[in-house]
Each structure stands twice: as structure tokens, then as C-alpha cells.
Amino acid sequence: MNEGAGCDAHGRSGLLTTYIQYQASIPRPSLTDTDIGLPLPPSVLTDSTCKILHEELALQWVVASGATRDLAMQNSWALFELMVKSMVEYLYWSGAHEAPRKARFPDQFTDDLTTLVNNVTSEIISGSVTFK
Structure with missing residues (x-):
């Protein structure tokens, strides 16, 4: 991230922020070709084996401990941005x-x-963690 990547006033990588905002595509559950572009079918929404990104990210972050938790806290802005994008796409689909x-x-x-x-x-x- 340090190779020519500028940071904003909050110390966040401009490249990563732009990627999340414009390029990151949130994976959708496997659908048939005829389902592409359509809202998620009810069976996907009620399938307990289907992992929705924002739900799984929140769960894993809550149960994280030690170095994993510290790293997640230090990079919380990026994880929150991904969660928000996933939530918006979930609402749409x-x-x-x-x-x-x-x-x-x-x-x-x-x-x-x-x-x-x-x-x-x-x-x-x-103040126990330094946020980037």
C-alpha cells in the first residue's frame, strides 16, 4: 500500500477506498444463468448454508481475538466499507x-x-488501539 499510494486525511489508502467504492463486487450465491440480474430467490435468503458477506464479516469480527482482533480494529475503516457495500447490494438483490x-x-x-x-x-x- 505504500508504493505511491496516497492517503486521505484519516490515513486511509486512496487506492483501497476507490477500489471498494467502484470496483469491488460482492459475491452473490451461486445462481443459474437465468437468475443473473434478478433479485435473490427466497430459497437463497432462507438457506442457512449460504453465507452473506456482511453477516459473516460481522460474525467473524465479533468472535475474533488476539492479533486477528487487533488487526481488524486497526483496519476497521476498510472492513466497515466492505460491510456497507455488501449491505446495500443485499438490500437491492x-x-x-x-x-x-x-x-x-x-x-x-x-x-x-x-x-x-x-x-x-x-x-x-x-484508546487501546491505534486506528488507521
Whole structure:
């Protein structure tokens, strides 16, 4: 990242920020060619084996410990950007943007996200981690 990559006022890599915003494509569950471009079918949304990126990222971050947790905290801006992009694409492809606000995401994800926000807030207040 240091090879000619400029950073913004917050110390974030401009190249990585631009990549996440414009180029990163969030993987969708395997669909047939006829499903491409269509909203996610209900079977995908209720399939417990299907991993949605923002849900899995939040879960893994919440359960992380040691060096993995420290590294995630130091690079939290990039992980949050990926989560936001995945959430937006999920709302679009699932059609959940038309659902009531509290029903747009599964309860487990909102619980993990609440825990994650509390953890990050605690880290900021305690000053025990240096955010980039």
C-alpha cells in the first residue's frame, strides 16, 4: 500500500477506498444463468448454508481475538466499507429495501452489529488501539 499510494486525511489508502467504492463486487450465491440480474430467490435468503458477506464479516469480527482482533480494529475503516457495500447490494438483490426497516436484516446480524459497534466504541474510548 505504500508504493505511491496516497492517503486521505484519516490515513486511509486512496487506492483501497476507490477500489471498494467502484470496483469491488460482492459475491452473490451461486445462481443459474437465468437468475443473473434478478433479485435473490427466497430459497437463497432462507438457506442457512449460504453465507452473506456482511453477516459473516460481522460474525467473524465479533468472535475474533488476539492479533486477528487487533488487526481488524486497526483496519476497521476498510472492513466497515466492505460491510456497507455488501449491505446495500443485499438490500437491492433481496428486495429487502421494501420491507419495514427492522425486518431488512436478520436478527443475528443486527445483534452481531450491535456488539461490534459496542466493541469498537469501547476501543476508541479506552484508546487501546491505534486506528488507521
